[in-house]
Amino acid sequence: MKVGILGGGQLGRMLLQAAANYIVETFVLENDENCPAAHLCNHFIKGDIKDFDAVYNFGKQVDALTIEIEAVNIDALEKLENEGIKIYPKPAALKIIKNKITQKDFYKANEIPTPAYLVTNDLSELKNNKSFLPAVHKIGEGGYDGKGVQIIKNETDLDKGFNTSSVLEKMVDIKKEISIIVAMNDKNETEIYPPSEMIFDPVLNLLDYQISPAELPQRVLWKAEAIALKVVKDLKSAGLFAIEMFVDKNDDMFVNETAPRVHNSGHHTIEANYCSQYDMLWRIILNYPLGNTDPILPSSIVNLLGADGYSGEAKYEGLDEVLQMENVFVHLYGKKQTRPGRKMGHVTIINKDRTDLTYKAHKIKNILKVIS
Ligand code: ADP
Numbered sequence: 001m002k003v004g005i006l007g008g009g010q011l012g013r014m015l016l017q018a019a020a021n022y023i024v025e026t027f028v029l030e031n032d033e034n035c036p037a038a039h040l041c042n043h044f045i046k047g048d049i050k051d052f053d054a055v056y057n058f059g060k061q062v063d064a065l066t067i068e069i070e071a072v073n074i075d076a077l078e079k080l081e082n083e084g085i086k087i088y089p090k091p092a093a094l095k096i097i098k099n100k101i102t103q104k105d106f107y108k109a110n111e112i113p114t115p116a117y118l119v120t121n122d123l124s125e126l127k128n129n130k131s132f133l134p135a136v137h138k139i140g141e142g143g144y145d146g147k148g149v150q151i152i153k154n155e156t157d158l159d160k161g162f163n164t165s166s167v168l169e170k171m172v173d174i175k176k177e178i179s180i181i182v183a184m185n186d187k188n189e190t191e192i193y194p195p196s197e198m199i200f201d202p203v204l205n206l207l208d209y210q211i212s213p214a215e216l217p218q219r220v221l222w223k224a225e226a227i228a229l230k231v232v233k234d235l236k237s238a239g240l241f242a243i244e245m246f247v248d249k250n251d252d253m254f255v256n257e258t259a260p261r262v263h264n265s266g267h268h269t270i271e272a273n274y275c276s277q278y279d280m281l282w283r284i285i286l287n288y289p290l291g292n293t294d295p296i297l298p299s300s301i302v303n304l305l306g307a308d309g310y311s312g313e314a315k316y317e318g319l320d321e322v323l324q325m326e327n328v329f330v331h332l333y334g335k336k337q338t339r340p341g342r343k344m345g346h347v348t349i350i351n352k353d354r355t356d357l358t359y360k361a362h363k364i365k366n367i368l369k370v371i372s
Contacts, residue, residue: 002027003285004062006049008035010333010343011068011262014270016040018278022286029058036333037068052076059085064285066239067261070098071142086186088285089239089260096235097260100167101140107255110234112227114255115246117169126152126161126168134171137161172254176247178214179265180228183280183290186238191280192225193273193293196265196301209361210301211354212268220251231258240281242266264303268348271329272299297350300357302364304345306338312372314338322368325360327351344370 001024005012008030016037019026028041031048038044047054049069055076059065064086065077077091089097096106107114115136120126126137133155139148139162150160151171161168177200181193197214216224228243235241235258242263244256266277275283275291283291306314313336323330332345347368349360 001025001064001286002062004029004058004065005037005041005068006055006058006065006072007068008032008037008041008044009068010036010331010345011264012037013040013333014267014331015066015068015262015278015281018276018282021279022282024282024286027058027062029054034336036335049073056080064088066281066285067094070094070260071144074098086285088237088281089235089241090237093235093237093239093260097258099141100138100143100257101165103257104167104169106234107231110230112231112234112255113253115169115172117167120161120166120168121164123158123161123163126166127158129168130155130158132168132170133157136169136171138167138169140165140167172246173249174246175249175251176214176216177244177256178216178224178247179242179244179263180224181240181242181263181266181269181277181293182228182232183240183277183284183293184232184238185284185290186287188233188238189290190229190232191290191293192228193266193269193277194295195221195224196268198265208303209365210265210268211357211361212272212299212301213295215354216247217251220247220253224253227253227255231255235260238284240277240284264343267331267346268299268301268350269293270331271348272297272350297352298354298357299348299350300361302347302349302361302368303343304332304347304368304370306340306342306344307369307371308340310370310372311339312337314344315371317369317371318367322347322364325349325364328360328364338370338372342370 004027013036026041027043049072055073059080066088134153137150177198178195183191194213196212242259246254269276329348
């Protein structure tokens, strides 16, 4: 089978690592020929994943397509789907998710719990909704990694908002942020990964470190799983999905957003679960049985971000020391250039002892630095 991936970042790279276990000819479309996935695929095609012709011509050579980023040309995917190319996720699901406004409308229409929201089309509309504060303003399309998200606590923050179509969402008093990965195949069979729990960097707004499985009361876990499953069933698409949720102080749950692809919150599944999220997506695309999502051991993930104050050719400080630690797995994404906050790699720690997971996560964050 010939399978194409739109985008050549680290998610594509790890997807290709898993592809090596199967009989599949892989294609990557990406503008940057030095991207993390470029040298791991069978065929690299340089091109813009947002461009209709580039995506259409790329898709015509393969049997199936998947994405590693949402910012792709959906019109081309719809045409390819009509011409018989299998696409994971379906373009219709991608269309709903790609824009935060249509995504929120989808949750509302399907009675999936999500923070209350309204749509603002410019700054003046935002300013007319002071009574809705404290809230979080999110740009409809094009935001990623916390860019395109502004916390508007009170009137003095209103100028930080976006002067374009956006969602204004009620602020949730978050106790825990969790992510659940759900796999669905073409027969509508599903498998759910145990939830991961995120701990965020308040300054960079990027995932800081993560523990999995999240510690949740059984009742909360069941509810979270039911919500995550419902999101995927209602999207009516085979593929792999990460559903990010907030659990508030009353243990009420709200879907924050869904990613229709392999996800940062599932990196640990490579070492910590019987079937990784990457292996799982290949099983879906290649029409094999779904894999076992059970954890082998609890795990934590530390994201390796470019250190503040360094831009240029990447150097990894403290790597030897981390590589000598027990039950620690280093993943470097092969990006030549670092800049502050850029995702350069991650480290997974596995251990049955959860205090060790937290201890090592903090230790690694202090030792391992990406400088230039
Ligand atoms: P992105 O798509 O860029 O990752 P998110 O929508 O996930 O942006 O928001 C980034 C972070 O902002 C979340 O992980 C959460 O910590 C915070 N956040 C987002 N929405 C809310 C909300 N309604 N209430 C409280 N915090 C929020």
